[in-house]
Every structure is written in C-alpha cells, then in structure tokens.
Amino acid sequence: MNRGIPLAAVIALVALSPSPALSSDCPLTSVPDLEDEVMCPVCDTTLGVAREAPQARRERAFIERRVQRCQTKAQIKSALVDEFGDRVLAEPPGGGFGVFAYLVPALAVGIGGAALALAAVRWRRPGRCDPAGAGDPTPLEPGAKARVDAELARLERR
Amino acid sequence: MLALAAVVALLGFGLSRGADGTIDSELEQGRRPEAPALRLPGLNGGEASLAGWRGQVVVLNFWASWCDPCRDESPLLQRFHERIRGQGGTVVGVDALDVSSDGRAFVRDHGLSYPMLRDGDGAQLDAFGVRGYPETFVLDRRGRIAAVRHGVVDARWLRETVVPLLSERA
DSSP states (O other), X not given: OTTHHHHHHHHHHHXXXXXXXXXXXXXXXXXXXXXTTBEETTTTEETTTOOSOXXXXXXXXXXXXXXXXXXXXXXXXXXXXXXXXXXXBSSOOSSTHHHHHHHHHHHHHHHHHHHHHHHHHHHHSOOTTOGGGSSSOOOOOTTHHHHHHHHHHHHHHO | OHHHHHHHHHXXXXXXXXXXXXXXXXXXXXXXXXXXXXXXXXXXXSEEEGGGGTTSEEXXXXXXXXXXXXXXXXXXXXXXXXXXXXXXXXXXXXXXXXXXXXXXXXXXXXTOOXXXXXXXXXXXXXXXXXXXXXXXXXXXXXXXXXXXXXSOOOHHHHHHHHHHXXXXXX
C-alpha cells in the first residue's frame, strides 16, 4: 500500500508537467519573427512584403505548422532551405557572393580604421622639419654655464 | 577598364538571357531548340532526367499546388497522358517553388499518375525561361522543344501539337 502512494505521486507529476509543446518556452518563434528574414521565392521579395501572393500564403502556413511544433527559428529556416534552396534566405547564404556581402563592408571598416590609426601615429610623431624635438639638446653658448652657476650660488646665499 | 569590361559582359549576359533570345524566338523561326538538360528529384523520391524519356514525346508541364489554373488543367493532362501513353508519349509534371507536402497532396487529390518531378529552388524555371504558371513544353522524340504554351493548355492545343509528333521517328 505504501508503495502505491509514491507511484501515484510520480504519475500525477508526469501528468501535470507541461509537454514541450505546451511549456512556457513554446512557441520558440513566430511567423512575423521570420517573415522579414526569408524570401517568397516566386514574388522575389521577403515574405513580410508578399502578403497576399498565393505562394506566400502557403509558405506562411508551412512556417506556422513548424512554429506550432515548437521548432526554433534555425530549424524552420533549415526546413525552408530544404524546400526552396538557399535563395529562400533573405540574408546571404554561407558561400559565394553572399559571403562578400558581409566581408566587403567589414574589410572596408577594418582598412579604414587601420588607415586612421596610422595617420594618427604619424601625426603625433615629430617630423624632420621639427629640430627642437629631434635628437640631442642644443649646446649652451660659451660662458652661459658659468653665468647660471653664479646665479644659482647667489640664490643659495639668500 | 576592367569595370567597363565587366559591365559589358553583364549586359551581354542579360541580353542573351532575354525572353526574345531564347526558346520562343527559336520556335517562331521554325526551329526546334534542344531542351535544357533537366535532372530533378521525384516528388515522391528517386530522381529522373529528361534524357531518360529520350525516344518519347514528352509534355513537360511546370506547375505548383498554389496555382489555380494548374488545378484547372490537371484533369485534362491526366486524360491526355492516358491517351498517349501507349503511343510513345508521356506527360511529365514539374512541381516548382512549392512546398513538397502541398505538391504531393495536389497529386493525390487530383489522381495524377504521370511522372512528377520537384524543382524546389526553381532552377529549371530559369533554364527553360518559364515566366509564369502553368507553362507547358512539348519535346519531340529527339529531346528538342517543338512547342510551348504559356498558360493553361486545352484539348485542341494538345491534340494539334502533340499528336503529329507521335508519328515522327526518333
């Protein structure tokens, strides 16, 4: 009899625990969250723009079914690529020209930054036309050292 | 200089791909252009290529499940397939830019028994210069395009276009 109580408790806990599809973490994404990141391949616009096109409606339903199954955005995008190929993604795919769409601006920023840094370093470094800061100090004229010493001794006597 | 050459090359490519420089104009001049090589997965698995139907007259129909005119013409295509099957002809469907499960449901709902291929990313639409749905190409026994229909086919067009090709030799 005593063994029956923990077993009943376990069954109750399992029954009351939320299933993955009903948990608070689900749905993990939504159609509006995805529709600006994927294309309607027939319309040649993002799904968010192609509201009434028949193919866009089917694609939206395809996404909605997967949202209800608690799939992640990445999983749904992967399923869309399986259906329509890479061109369904609004962002550049992982190869070919698409990579350049990311790399070129990044390279431009990097090169620009490096050029600015180099210019700043060169600006701060004394140039050849600035003899005051370049190399050894100017030698004192003859007798100057004796005059300075005498002045210092006079000040010390005060 | 390089940039100028690139622009010229791109313009040349664009012109060569223009609608009037391709299949339609060849047909208008009485020529039968070679059909682009087509190799696609089947809608229900497997894979097939147009070369596999060489020696047959092929009615190549591009469609999608969300296309209402495609729905309208599918019973006629099914009947026509049954009619020409025994004479060395076949209808071949290409479900393009469509959700595959929707395409399979369409085939099931309309009782279509002819071979069905799947062009998920629409690459073959570009190769054939398809501009809308449905579009139908008729290939002779040597794999050359003999006719094209932009839009819904009707019984008369199929009869007048396809039946004479059935009597041609490969």
